[in-house]
Amino acid sequence: MSKEVFNPNPEFSKQARVKSMDEYWELQNRAKDDYEGFWDGFAKEKIDWIEPYNKVLDESKAPFYKWFVDGKMNVCNQCVDRHLKDKGDKIAILFEGDKGDVEKITYNDLSKRVNKFANLLKENFGIKKGDRVVLYMPMIPEAAIAMLACARVGAIHSIVFGGFSAEALKDRIEDASAKLVITADGAFRKGKPYLLKPVVDEALSLGGKSIEAVLVVKRNNEEIAWVDGRDHNFNELIEAKSDICDFELMDSEDPLFLLYTSGSTGKPKGVQHSSAGYILWAQMTMEWVFDVKGDDIFWCTADIGWITGHTYIVYGPLAAGTTTLMFEGVPTYPDAGRAWKMVETHKVNQFYTAPTAIRVLHKMGENEPSKYDLSSLKVLGTVGEPIDPPAWKWYYEAVGGSKCAIVDTWWQTETGGHMISPIPGATPIKPACATFALPGIMAEIINSDGEPKEVGETGLLCITKPWPSMIRTIWNDDERYVKSYFSDAKKDGKAVYFSGDGAVLDEDNYITITGRVDDVINVSGHRMGTAEIEAAVKKDDSVAEVAVIGVPHEIKGESIFIYVVLKDGSNSEDIKSHINSILSDEIGNIAKADDIVEVPGLPKTRSGKIMRRILRAIAKGEEITQDTSTLEDPSIVAKIEDAVAKVKK
Ligand code: WT7
Numbered sequence: 001m002s003k004e005v006f007n008p009n010p011e012f013s014k015q016a017r018v019k020s021m022d023e024y025w026e027l028q029n030r031a032k033d034d035y036e037g038f039w040d041g042f043a044k045e046k047i048d049w050i051e052p053y054n055k056v057l058d059e060s061k062a063p064f065y066k067w068f069v070d071g072k073m074n075v076c077n078q079c080v081d082r083h084l085k086d087k088g089d090k091i092a093i094l095f096e097g098d099k100g101d102v103e104k105i106t107y108n109d110l111s112k113r114v115n116k117f118a119n120l121l122k123e124n125f126g127i128k129k130g131d132r133v134v135l136y137m138p139m140i141p142e143a144a145i146a147m148l149a150c151a152r153v154g155a156i157h158s159i160v161f162g163g164f165s166a167e168a169l170k171d172r173i174e175d176a177s178a179k180l181v182i183t184a185d186g187a188f189r190k191g192k193p194y195l196l197k198p199v200v201d202e203a204l205s206l207g208g209k210s211i212e213a214v215l216v217v218k219r220n221n222e223e224i225a226w227v228d229g230r231d232h233n234f235n236e237l238i239e240a241k242s243d244i245c246d247f248e249l250m251d252s253e254d255p256l257f258l259l260y261t262s263g264s265t266g267k268p269k270g271v272q273h274s275s276a277g278y279i280l281w282a283q284m285t286m287e288w289v290f291d292v293k294g295d296d297i298f299w300c301t302a303d304i305g306w307i308t309g310h311t312y313i314v315y316g317p318l319a320a321g322t323t324t325l326m327f328e329g330v331p332t333y334p335d336a337g338r339a340w341k342m343v344e345t346h347k348v349n350q351f352y353t354a355p356t357a358i359r360v361l362h363k364m365g366e367n368e369p370s371k372y373d374l375s376s377l378k379v380l381g382t383v384g385e386p387i388d389p390p391a392w393k394w395y396y397e398a399v400g401g402s403k404c405a406i407v408d409t410w411w412q413t414e415t416g417g418h419m420i421s422p423i424p425g426a427t428p429i430k431p432a433c434a435t436f437a438l439p440g441i442m443a444e445i446i447n448s449d450g451e452p453k454e455v456g457e458t459g460l461l462c463i464t465k466p467w468p469s470m471i472r473t474i475w476n477d478d479e480r481y482v483k484s485y486f487s488d489a490k491k492d493g494k495a496v497y498f499s500g501d502g503a504v505l506d507e508d509n510y511i512t513i514t515g516r517v518d519d520v521i522n523v524s525g526h527r528m529g530t531a532e533i534e535a536a537v538k539k540d541d542s543v544a545e546v547a548v549i550g551v552p553h554e555i556k557g558e559s560i561f562i563y564v565v566l567k568d569g570s571n572s573e574d575i576k577s578h579i580n581s582i583l584s585d586e587i588g589n590i591a592k593a594d595d596i597v598e599v600p601g602l603p604k605t606r607s608g609k610i611m612r613r614i615l616r617a618i619a620k621g622e623e624i625t626q627d628t629s630t631l632e633d634p635s636i637v638a639k640i641e642d643a644v645a646k647v648k649k
Contacts, residue, residue, distance in 0.1 A: 016425025098329035129154030138187030161305025270475030277468030336365025384525030416469030450491030521550030
């Protein structure tokens with residue numbers, strides 16, 4: 001483990017909200033001593049309550065926790081209305097398009113546009129509190145405005161990442177029984193238009209019968225098919241709408257959104273988030289982890305289709321009253337200096353991205369950062385997967401000029417916001433290390449009985465107390481919620497939240513994330529279940545058996561490696577492109593495999609269990625250390641090795 005430690009920049013610490021580890025411990029010990037009191041204080045200070053809550057935390061139906069019981073508020077008010085008095089002319093959303101077009105939306109403008117959108121939802125589509133609305137949107141301001149409009153009228157949004165296929169979109173529409181899809185004709189990427197609306201058309205031809213209407217925002221004005229009566233032109237309809245719209249009074253626990261994510265079994269699950277607890281933590285982590293203040297310009301490069309985009313492009317920055325930079329394009333177009341040029345142009349103060357992007361930018365343009373003035377940067381963030389020390393070093397030195405803290409933030413779709421992360425003015429950082437749980441978060445590395453692991457021993461990363469922004473349930477599946485998160489570890493006899501990740505403490509009690517311990521893989525920060533990919537491949541008639549594993553990849557972190565056994569007489573020509581086209585149809589291009597190897601059989605025990613460890617070792621080119629004599633057919637190992645060797649040649 002790395003012994004290198006980088007202390008916070010003293011100039012930064014002086015003005016930071018949390019200035020030292022003493023201050024960090026003061027906060028964390030306060031939470032430990034009086035957990036509810038800690039959260040009560042922040043909830044009262046931060047949230048604009050329309051009606052106060054009666055109880056901070058209700059644990060009576062654990063693990064179905066309730067926070068700020070019976071309080072009334074509205075997330076859109078928290079993010080927009082309450083800022084209008086002091087910050088109406090401040091830029092809320094700073095948008096840069098793929099082609100460099102810039103749009104500046106002040107809090108006053110945002111308020112008007114959100115209200116118009118909310119009126120459109122109510123008046124034209126009859127959307128009311130509790131209805132589900134699916135967004136299949138590019139990275140344009142209307143995506144954020146639609147989210148806030150849903151929050152305003154109390155509708156539950158479910159955003160489906162634009163890279164998902166029609167089939168995946170249809171599944172998510174059906175699971176949520178959504179009434180309305182909001183989409184766009186398309187958008188621009190790498191200088192060229194691409195289309196989204198045809199994917200919605202296809203999804204609705206496959207199913208999704210609950211959908212009553214499709215609302216289409218014009219972005220690239222490409223020609224698209226139109227279903228009269230079902231499809232509606234946003235740009236025309238919005239004109240006539242009033243910019244005044246009262247927000248719905250929402251209960252603290254009313255769902256704010258669903259976001260589908262992959263688990264180790266079955267189909268994607270609709271992670272359900274609450275209103276008050278979610279927005280409280282989104283705002284608090286903006287303040288602690290990014291320490292945004294004044295006129296800071298905050299840039300998170302995620303897509304709004306992922307939780308990072310929800311919490312750190314839209315809800316967190318706006319709740320904190322900051323300026324959020326939203327970018328339609330990719331950081332490598334027109335060249336590997338694009339991101340740094342944008343930092344210079346917009347004087348970005350906090351920059352938040354994924355390790356996979358850092359590795360690409362490093363590889364494609366090691367010296368690009370030095371060509372731009374990056375002196376505005378104060379805090380750099382990373383999220384989504386473990387970052388490797390070389391990428392971390394380059395980020396710290398070449399991008400941050402060795403003066404910016406790197407906040408390596410560990411969290412998940414289910415946690416709503418950051419859980420384990422350095423605090424930039426306080427925490428001495430170590431490369432590629434998430435460091436400490438944030439104040440109020442009780443993260444522990446334990447075994448399944450709740451015994452703490454010794455220094456250097458990997459254990460289950462668990463959160464042993466409920467926290468305000470946690471997942472509330474899986475949409476329509478309470479049982480799966482309990483099974484997925486509260487069945488693997490107990491502490492003092494009580495089920496605790498298990499993240500699916502392993503972690504380890506070093507001699508200074510710093511936490512390092514070691515990665516998933518379940519069958520979930522992480523490709524370029526995109527989370528996928530091996531079971532989900534296997535189910536998609538099995539839909540093909542020629543496939544008898546399939547096993548999917550993740551293997552380390554230089555840029556993507558992990559890549560998908562598929563072993564496939566074909567039925568007798570099936571044509572194995574072009575098997576790779578054949579299976580990849582199935583994956584692209586069933587899930588999306590993000591699920592395409594780098595390696596697909598046809599094998600005569602899989603290594604199975606006599607009871608029929610696939611020995612994945614053997615498959616992993618072969619794919620990585622490692623020696624097989626486990627005992628293969630328990631296999632039904634031990635000779636299969638050599639045959640698989642041969643098949644892999646042939647493909648790798
Ligand atoms: C999984 C959650 C949270 C937003 C993006 C991903 C991995 C996340 C880190 C980090 C090492 C990380 C974990 C986690 N992960 N952040 N800083 N270091 N691993 O959200 O799709 O819900 O995936 O991403 O494995 O469980 P997600």
